[in-house]
Amino acid sequence: xxxxxxxxxxxxxxxxxxxxxxxxxxxxxxxxxxxxxxxxxxxxxxxxxxxxxxxxxxxxxxxxxxxxxxxxxxxxxxxxxxxxxxxxxxxxxxxxxxxxxxxxxxxxxxxxxxxxxxxxxxxxxxxxxxxxxxxxxxxxxxxxxxxxxxxxxxxxxxxxxxxxxxxxxxxxxxxxxxxxxxxxxxxxxxxxxxxxxxxxxxxxxxxxxxxxxxxxxxxxxxxxxxxxxxxxxxxxxxxxxxxxxxxxxxxxxxxxxxxxxxxxxxxxxxxxxxxxxxxxxxxxxxxxxxxxxxxxxxxxxxxxxxxxxxxxxxxxxxxxx
Amino acid sequence: xxxxxxxxxxxxxxxxxxxxxxxxxxxxxxxxxxxxxxxxxxxxxxxxxxxxxxxxxxxxxxxxxxxxxxxxxxxxxxxxxxxxxxxxxxxxxxxxxxxxxxxxxxxxxxxxxxxxxxxxxxxxxxxxxxxxxxxxxxxxxxxxxxxxxxxxxxxxxxxxxxxxxxxxxxxxxxxxxxxxxxxxxxxxxxxxxxxxxxxxxxxxxxxxxxxxxxxxxxxxxxxxxxxxxxxxxxxxxxxxxxxxxxxxxxxxxxxxxxxxxxxxxxxxxxxxxxxxxxxxxxxxxxxxxxxxxxxxxxxxxxxxxxxxxxxxxxxxxxxxxxxxxxxxxxxxxxxxxxxxxxxxxxxxxxxxxxxxxxxxxxxxxxxxxxxxxxxxxxxxxxxxxxxxxxxxxxxxxxxxxxxxxxxxxxxxxxxxxxxxxxxxxxxxxxxxxxxxxxxxxxxxxxxxxxxxxxxxxxxxxxxxxxxxxxxxxxxxxxxxxxxxxxxxxxxxxxxxxxxxxxxxxxxxxxxxxxxxxxxxxxxxxxxxxxxxxxxxxxxxxxxxxxxxxxxxxxxxxxxxxxxxxxxxxxxxxxxxxxxxxxxxxxxxxxxxxxxxxxxxxxxxxxxxxxxxxxxxxxxxxxxxxxxxxxxxxxxxxxxxxxxxxxxxxxxxxxxxxxxxxx
Numbered sequence: 001x002x003x004x005x006x007x008x009x010x011x012x013x014x015x016x017x018x019x020x021x022x023x024x025x026x027x028x029x030x031x032x033x034x035x036x037x038x039x040x041x042x043x044x045x046x047x048x049x050x051x052x053x054x055x056x057x058x059x060x061x062x063x064x065x066x067x068x069x070x071x072x073x074x075x076x077x078x079x080x081x082x083x084x085x086x087x088x089x090x091x092x093x094x095x096x097x098x099x100x101x102x103x104x105x106x107x108x109x110x111x112x113x114x115x116x117x118x119x120x121x122x123x124x125x126x127x128x129x130x131x132x133x134x135x136x137x138x139x140x141x142x143x144x145x146x147x148x149x150x151x152x153x154x155x156x157x158x159x160x161x162x163x164x165x166x167x168x169x170x171x172x173x174x175x176x177x178x179x180x181x182x183x184x185x186x187x188x189x190x191x192x193x194x195x196x197x198x199x200x201x202x203x204x205x206x207x208x209x210x211x212x213x214x215x216x217x218x219x220x221x222x223x224x225x226x227x228x229x230x231x232x233x234x235x236x237x238x239x240x241x242x243x244x245x246x247x248x249x250x251x252x253x254x255x256x257x258x259x260x261x262x263x264x265x266x267x268x269x270x271x272x273x274x275x276x277x278x279x280x281x282x283x284x285x286x287x288x289x290x291x292x293x294x295x296x297x298x299x300x301x302x303x304x305x306x307x308x309x310x311x312x313x314x315x316x317x318x319x320x321x
Numbered sequence: 322x323x324x325x326x327x328x329x330x331x332x333x334x335x336x337x338x339x340x341x342x343x344x345x346x347x348x349x350x351x352x353x354x355x356x357x358x359x360x361x362x363x364x365x366x367x368x369x370x371x372x373x374x375x376x377x378x379x380x381x382x383x384x385x386x387x388x389x390x391x392x393x394x395x396x397x398x399x400x401x402x403x404x405x406x407x408x409x410x411x412x413x414x415x416x417x418x419x420x421x422x423x424x425x426x427x428x429x430x431x432x433x434x435x436x437x438x439x440x441x442x443x444x445x446x447x448x449x450x451x452x453x454x455x456x457x458x459x460x461x462x463x464x465x466x467x468x469x470x471x472x473x474x475x476x477x478x479x480x481x482x483x484x485x486x487x488x489x490x491x492x493x494x495x496x497x498x499x500x501x502x503x504x505x506x507x508x509x510x511x512x513x514x515x516x517x518x519x520x521x522x523x524x525x526x527x528x529x530x531x532x533x534x535x536x537x538x539x540x541x542x543x544x545x546x547x548x549x550x551x552x553x554x555x556x557x558x559x560x561x562x563x564x565x566x567x568x569x570x571x572x573x574x575x576x577x578x579x580x581x582x583x584x585x586x587x588x589x590x591x592x593x594x595x596x597x598x599x600x601x602x603x604x605x606x607x608x609x610x611x612x613x614x615x616x617x618x619x620x621x622x623x624x625x626x627x628x629x630x631x632x633x634x635x636x637x638x639x640x641x642x643x644x645x646x647x648x649x650x651x652x653x654x655x656x657x658x659x660x661x662x663x664x665x666x667x668x669x670x671x672x673x674x675x676x677x678x679x680x681x682x683x684x685x686x687x688x689x690x691x692x693x694x695x696x697x698x699x700x701x702x703x704x705x706x707x708x709x710x711x712x713x714x715x716x717x718x719x720x721x722x723x724x725x726x727x728x729x730x731x732x733x734x735x736x737x738x739x740x741x742x743x744x745x746x747x748x749x750x751x752x753x754x755x756x757x758x759x760x761x762x763x764x765x766x767x768x769x770x771x772x773x774x775x776x777x778x779x780x781x782x783x784x785x786x787x788x789x790x791x792x793x794x795x796x797x798x799x800x801x802x803x804x805x806x807x808x809x810x811x812x813x814x815x816x817x818x819x820x821x822x823x824x825x826x827x828x829x830x831x832x833x834x835x836x837x838x839x840x841x842x843x844x845x846x847x848x849x850x851x852x853x854x855x856x857x858x859x860x861x862x863x864x865x866x867x868x869x870x871x872x873x874x875x876x877x878x879x880x881x882x883x884x885x886x887x888x889x890x891x892x893x894x895x896x897x898x899x900x901x902x903x904x905x906x907x908x909x910x911x912x913x914x915x916x917x918x919x920x921x922x923x924x925x926x927x928x929x930x931x932x933x934x935x936x937x938x939x940x941x942x943x944x945x946x947x948x949x950x951x952x953x954x955x956x957x958x959x960x961x962x963x964x965x966x967x968x969x970x971x972x973x974x975x976x977x978x979x980x981x982x983x
Contacts, residue, residue, distance in 0.1 A: 168464050
């Protein structure tokens, strides 16, 4: 029974994917993509309503019939309300936080409700994970869905599901959104080696704290630069976004080397590198990463960190198309 | 979703709903069932309060088995309405005891809904329906709180939301109710419960029987005449006709004279509709001598009592035609004559002797009847609701000793006197008279109108009605019981006669009740047919009814979809935004549509450039809009005023004015 159900759901998902094609986020849930079916409780209700109707007809009782019809109508109205609970919701996925093997890859969904009715108990399902939230009228609410990731690599979600049983739990309305969500899962950041000194292996130790304060000039903005380095005044004058450049940015970089971790197996090495990346970033160092087949030139900032973690996550794994 | 365990508040909420639903069954369910439900609800709530789960499984199973066994011992079946309802109530109570997860509570809500219907299957009153709809509302609101995964909305909002759903369901329910095809008879017969005792007249009559009825204000039936009503002294509604007399009690015999004899009908025909309240007997109180009736399985007994095979357990309407004057030229059969002149031997000897004496002096039948009636009027007989108790020779005691009696006493004594003289006589029970409801043009017959009279057989004329009560208390027949026995003081309705406005109010209320009954309770196939005719649908039948139902449902579903989705349409939300959209639409129609990125004031400036004639008005309106929408301090202009100004704004009229001026 369970496998049959699973197979049916699989077929339905595939069919919905073919029917709606790929969606681009943010998406507004329209009525053509909301499906609705009674829940098990709803089927029990339907059986009871049938019994009520038969009893009313059998006893020729107009009051009994009136009540039965009222209950039937309440069920039908509830079906509309359940369906409406999803209609018109805007869905977006904002951040894709870091994920490490053995932890969770979490997607942050933002549900936006522009209508004047509350949307209650909206559940978002992504693979096996789910998050639930209520979105009051004219507001938005974020829902974190955390997918457990045992191994490093890449988690690709092709489709996620919005579902609700509100009100009364008689019906179950849902919709599929075909949006590609990707999360790179870096190796678990563990290791026992200390962070290599700046300048890389063999280079002379030099002061790391060579002053962030030494202003060196402006350079073009690139994502990931700390906000405090933004040249806001330039931007305010109507100029292009620029970043104040400091001497330390151009300081002697530190290299995190695959080759420095000889004698260990691949995953241990990757974990150690991952730990170093995090430590270097926390210490606001400029660092580069070298793994076989990939070299990330020294830099710093969120984008750089992300690129490094991604390189570690994808080591030896084919990039998704 | 994993089954969540239930909280104290949830147990209490659902128990309260169950209690309210069971309140509607208060009179019909065995008391121990109600007590069991109350106790198990109490135990469960007490445990939930201390944060404990349901009692152990073994205890629950033992209690379940015991309760079900008791129930079976009481009813001997689980089929039928009373037994089924009791079983359902018990299940809900025991389910309450073992409620651990929300799934158990879902089951209880379904039982509450079903208990409401089962109360209505036999109920008839508007108030019961209104009450149970209220219970349904409350249960639905409770369910809303139960099924919310996240912290539930507060009670007030839950009730409001459930009420809104109920309100949207009403039009749909009305369409279903009006157009869902009704069947002529039940789909199958449910076994009779046997617990419902008959009310009103029974098929035996002992002295004092009708006296009890006389104090009841309960309504037996209502009659609406299509023709002019018969005069008061001819408004006799025939019930069971009694033949067998044992000296004290009159009984209906197993009728061996099945076919009703042919009659020559005389005088005016009276057509009327009889709205009979359920009385659990199979006779129908037609006027005197019925000739036609529209009762599918109705038939006449040999005594002209209209009967149907099943007891009247639901309110029914019968259209019938009756005559009050009939003749029969056929002779009475030997068997019939023997039956209707039979008296128990050795009973009421003084009466028999008196009859023989009188008969000797008056050999003519009618002469003899007149003499007997004169006996009643000349001697000090009293008509009273509180007659003394009579011994076994009840007729003797009444005629010679107490001389106080009610209609039953007189009918019994008169029939005995007739039979002792060899004249076939029988006692007819039924109703007589009635109260006219001038507010709705029908007659009400209450249990206090129950009456007994006699019919005697005169060769060549047939059965002739003689009402000995009318000889003693003519006003009983002319004006009803409360007049005749007003000296009695025991009559409830006496004080009502003194306060006419109260009586009027009562009649008006009864008119409403009758309307409810005609329009709602007795809504059936015929009513649906009439409704289709009223809708100008030619040759209405079941198929067309289903078509009308489908069409009406489509309409209502369209409305429902619109009504439900309207609320989520952001453009329709705020009156201010709506008014502003209207302004933009007007300007767009005038050739100046707003660009998506344009704010109100930018837009107004552009309009003022493109259409100088509209400029000042649009700039003012847009400024108002900005103030209302964005100003922190409350604007001087209200949203309503802004809306009115937008409605009054006419871009085309402005242009025309400009043209006229130039």
